[in-house]
Amino acid sequence: MTADHPTLGVIIRGIRNKNGWTLKEMSAKTGIPVSTLSKVEHDRLTLTYDKLQQLSRRLNISMSELFAENRPAPERQVMGRRSVGTIEQALRVETPNYDYFYLCTDLRHKRMIPILTRIRAKSTKEFGELVHHQGEEFIFVIEGAIEVHTEFYDPIVVREQQSIYIDSTMAHAYLVADGCEEALVLGVCSSEEQGLMDSLIKNVHGEPGL
Known part of the structure; x- marks a missing residue:
């Protein structure tokens, strides 16, 4: 992994080093155990959404900084970008309605x-x-079926191996269709x-001001 595409561990270690903190001092400031911070810095563990919120609030930094989305672009123009990710490396966000796995978070300015x-x-x-949030979105149903509710259209069921593309500024919601307990998309x-990441955090996860 290059410095141009930092992982969450690289970002957190950079914040700690910039402030001259030891792991113990950063643990005291964030309320996150030393062992957890050490594993995150070495990319052996990620943080739950709640822990990311806790870290951003206690350190007074925006969530987008932890997603590597809001940092200055390098002066040298990069001609090609690539990110190979796994579900274990994904940034997981749990809510009552959804479990989100944000993929390829090492790439910034996406x-x-x-x-x-x-x-x-x-x-x-x-x-x-x-x-609703800025932009557009594409959804492909991998398992189960979903019922898509939108501001300007009647609800529609999208089944396994089917997809839908919508304007994200139009209010919307994805629900499990009748007959399914869960759906994976x-x-x-x-x-x-x-x-875009800040917009998703604020409007989808309900975290204004981050």
């Missing part, structure tokens, strides 16, 4: 955000208010504007 999502919500009442959110 215009596409790939997300593997396990969907559990079964009704709009359970889901709550429909969400691969989604790709895209935007020509910067700050």
